[in-house]
Amino acid sequence: MRYHIWSLVLLTVTVGVAQAATANDLDEDGVPDGVDQCPNLPEDYDIEYGGVIDGCPADFVPWYDADYDAIQDHLDFCPTVRETYNLYDDADGCPDTSPADPVTLVDSDSDGFIDMVDLCPTRAETHNGIDDHDGCPDDYAVLRDSDSDGISDSQDACPTEQEIYNRFLDMDGCPDAILETETPFQFPDQDGDNIEDRWDSCIDEPENFDGYLDWDGCPDVAGADPNVPVDT
Numbered sequence: 001m002r003y004h005i006w007s008l009v010l011l012t013v014t015v016g017v018a019q020a021a022t023a024n025d026l027d028e029d030g031v032p033d034g035v036d037q038c039p040n041l042p043e044d045y046d047i048e049y050g051g052v053i054d055g056c057p058a059d060f061v062p063w064y065d066a067d068y069d070a071i072q073d074h075l076d077f078c079p080t081v082r083e084t085y086n087l088y089d090d091a092d093g094c095p096d097t098s099p100a101d102p103v104t105l106v107d108s109d110s111d112g113f114i115d116m117v118d119l120c121p122t123r124a125e126t127h128n129g130i131d132d133h134d135g136c137p138d139d140y141a142v143l144r145d146s147d148s149d150g151i152s153d154s155q156d157a158c159p160t161e162q163e164i165y166n167r168f169l170d171m172d173g174c175p176d177a178i179l180e181t182e183t184p185f186q187f188p189d190q191d192g193d194n195i196e197d198r199w200d201s202c203i204d205e206p207e208n209f210d211g212y213l214d215w216d217g218c219p220d221v222a223g224a225d226p227n228v229p230v231d232t
Contacts, residue, residue: 026085031055038070077133078117
């Protein structure tokens with residue numbers, strides 16, 4: 001059975017390489033982008049997975065990538081529509097067209113955003129670094145970006161403070177931090193001495209903060225002088 005699986009793998013690789021000669025294969029794994037479920041992650045041909053050749057490595061977990069274009073949903077401007085890898089805006093996650101390629105998807109205004117994801121399909125996007133992913137032209141008379149974070153004031157919840165691009169609410173225009181969530185995780189502090197249990201050497205005895213080893217979380221002997229070294 002093992003030999004049959006390896007034969008299948010070798011045959012698939014051979015066919016894939018032959019097809020790659022006439023088709024794009026961004027990750028060079030022998031599976032053409034047109035049928036590759038992970039076009040920028042190479043297939044590892046793991047026989048433990050039954051010889052299924054889908055273009056993805058065996059440990060690939062697609063739960064965060066709804067359209068299987070290998071761009072995670074929180075970075076994908078079109079999370080439910082696959083990116084077309086044509087060396088034109090390949091990192092935005094949207095199925096755009098390149099001026100150098102024959103048009104296979106309808107892009108009425110020829111701005112690189114196909115009509116199905118273009119908010120203004122008959123008016124070309126003005127690529128000026130501001131709201132460049134909506135497919136709409138920007139009107140300089142009314143469009144401003146006071147904090148120069150690439151999000152126009154009309155869509156910026158914090159128009160005078162620059163967005164911090166940290167993959168957390170990156171489209172709201174505010175300088176947020178990942179810890180600023182509605183229900184941030186709190187490490188336990190069993191004895192309530194404000195020293196988290198992960199750092200507390202005495203998790204069930206509160207620190208008495210007498211100036212001696214106040215960082216260890218343990219109550220110290222009364223009268224201990226922090227300036228007198230311990231005689232060991």
